[in-house]
Amino acid sequence: MKVVINADACTGQGRCFGIAPELFDFDDLGNGVVKGDGNVTPELAEKARLAEANCPEHAISIEE
Amino acid sequence: MSHTKPLVEDFATDFDHADPQWVSNPYPIWEDLRTRCPVAHTDRYGGAWFPATHELVSRVAKDTENFTSRSVVMSNLRPTDEDLPAPIGIAPPITSDPPFHAIARRLVLPAFSPGVVNALEPQIRALCNSLLDDMGDAAVVNGGTQFAQYIPVGVIQQMLGFPLEDIEMFLQIVIDVLDSIDSTAEDRQATADKNRAYFEKQIQDHVDNPRDDFTSYLLNAEIAGGKLELDHVIGTMVLTLVAGIDTTWSAISSSLWHLAQNPDDLARLVNEPELMDVAVEEFLRFYAPVTMARLVAKDHDFNGCPMKKDDWVLLGFPAANRDPEVFEDADKFIIDRRENRHVAFGLGIHRCAGSNLARLELKVAIQEFIKRYPTFTLENPSEVTFSPGQVRGARNLPILVK
Numbered sequence: 273m274k275v276v277i278n279a280d281a282c283t284g285q286g287r288c289f290g291i292a293p294e295l296f297d298f299d300d301l302g303n304g305v306v307k308g309d310g311n312v313t314p315e316l317a318e319k320a321r322l323a324e325a326n327c328p329e330h331a332i333s334i335e336e
Numbered sequence: 337m338s339h340t341k342p343l344v345e346d347f348a349t350d351f352d353h354a355d356p357q358w359v360s361n362p363y364p365i366w367e368d369l370r371t372r373c374p375v376a377h378t379d380r381y382g383g384a385w386f387p388a389t390h391e392l393v394s395r396v397a398k399d400t401e402n403f404t405s406r407s408v409v410m411s412n413l414r415p416t417d418e419d420l421p422a423p424i425g426i427a428p429p430i431t432s433d434p435p436f437h438a439i440a441r442r443l444v445l446p447a448f449s450p451g452v453v454n455a456l457e458p459q460i461r462a463l464c465n466s467l468l469d470d471m472g473d474a475a476v477v478n479g480g481t482q483f484a485q486y487i488p489v490g491v492i493q494q495m496l497g498f499p500l501e502d503i504e505m506f507l508q509i510v511i512d513v514l515d516s517i518d519s520t521a522e523d524r525q526a527t528a529d530k531n532r533a534y535f536e537k538q539i540q541d542h543v544d545n546p547r548d549d550f551t552s553y554l555l556n557a558e559i560a561g562g563k564l565e566l567d568h569v570i571g572t573m574v575l576t577l578v579a580g581i582d583t584t585w586s587a588i589s590s591s592l593w594h595l596a597q598n599p600d601d602l603a604r605l606v607n608e609p610e611l612m613d614v615a616v617e618e619f620l621r622f623y624a625p626v627t628m629a630r631l632v633a634k635d636h637d638f639n640g641c642p643m644k645k646d647d648w649v650l651l652g653f654p655a656a657n658r659d660p661e662v663f664e665d666a667d668k669f670i671i672d673r674r675e676n677r678h679v680a681f682g683l684g685i686h687r688c689a690g691s692n693l694a695r696l697e698l699k700v701a702i703q704e705f706i707k708r709y710p711t712f713t714l715e716n717p718s719e720v721t722f723s724p725g726q727v728r729g730a731r732n733l734p735i736l737v738k
Contacts, residue, residue, distance in 0.1 A: 283687040285687055290695075298450050300445075301446065
């Protein structure tokens with residue numbers, strides 16, 4: 273399981289790194305970036321799902 | 337506020353966001369429009385449209401070809417192309433369109449990034465506590481005029497590096513711009529001239545005494561190797577003041593209004609502090625303060641509506657947040673709503689640049705208020721007033737704290 277941010281859709285709403293700081297960080301402009309390779313451990317799966325479900329721009333996807 | 341305009345009878349064909357019914361409780365109106373229209377029209381303000389669904393609000397927000405941001409506050413004075421200097425606009429980047437928008441926005445975003453904003457938390461907490469201290473041991477405090485409004489105004493005053501004693505004047509600037517939907521062109525111009533003189537004085541002080549604040553940051557900023565034009569600097573300062581103050585103030589006061597009437601939600605927040613982040617997003621969804629505006633950039637058909645160049649479009653993010661197509665139990669406040677794709681900060685390239693700051697102020701303000709007053713109720717619900725216009729929030733909010 274892996275999280276991906278579509279950088280073209282991200283506008284820096286800030287929900288992903290608020291909900292799952294283990295998986296997401298922000299850049300200088302406040303846009304979301306995936307930490308590391310984006311792989312999600314089982315204990316973070318729910319947070320990854322919530323990050324996806326809360327992004328107003330639909331910029332996050334989860335690849336199984 | 338006096339109303340000389342006729343009251344609205346049908347919001348589908350004659351809507352007015354300054355109508356007393358819309359001001360006091362707009363939600364049933366929007367629900368009705370969603371099922372009947374879903375794009376309302378009015379001949380008021382020289383002609384305006386109001387899409388009431390999440391889907392259509394989203395479509396307008398993301399379409400910068402057919403809609404321009406050169407004026408984002410709807411009024412009777414519909415600006416012409418000549419009034420609005422392209423590409424800068426009067427308050428960049430909110431009034432800028434692509435491609436200049438990206439340049440103006442890139443300039444301000446680092447000053448509002450989470451890293452910078454999060455460092456302000458201790459001073460926001462201290463500010464909230466000094467306001468609470470000032471209320472002393474009164475049995476009734478005003479959550480609006482004694483607390484909520486002074487939080488963003490204090491934060492922005494520190495951020496811009498303006499004198500502390502000017503705080504009441506900042507509040508007046510904000511009120512002049514936003515609560516004066518029906519004022520005359522002369523009044524508006526007189527206010528704008530007065531404000532400009534003030535900003536020029538503060539800028540000169542920063543030129544003479546540069547310091548580590550947002551004003552000096554703007555004065556040092558460069559676009560393509562050159563300093564910003566004075567109009568750009570002043571425009572962005574006005575934006576910071578107007579967009580940063582009564583928006584956050586409204587979110588804080590409406591949230592307190594909710595908690596004062598919903599003891600179960602208040603008790604949960606007091607007893608389960610870990611709920612706060614999720615609750616803040618629900619406050620933002622349910623009481624989203626900000627409705628934006630656009631001008632139609634060119635004649636086109638929008639969802640069957642014949643939109644003409646220079647028609648207004650009122651962009652109802654608060655209405656989108658109540659759309660049952662997107663939110664389960666949309667009209668229910670659910671304090672632990674885990675899935676909440678709300679659009680309180682807008683959508684697309686104009687996403688509120690100050691959203692990280694606003695969210696932090698809202699969270700800290702509620703935390704400190706409920707820590708000081710773990711139980712409270714409205715002193716008299718009928719005394720509570722809401723602001724008219726595009727920024728909605730509780731204004732007069734007497735709260736019984738003991």
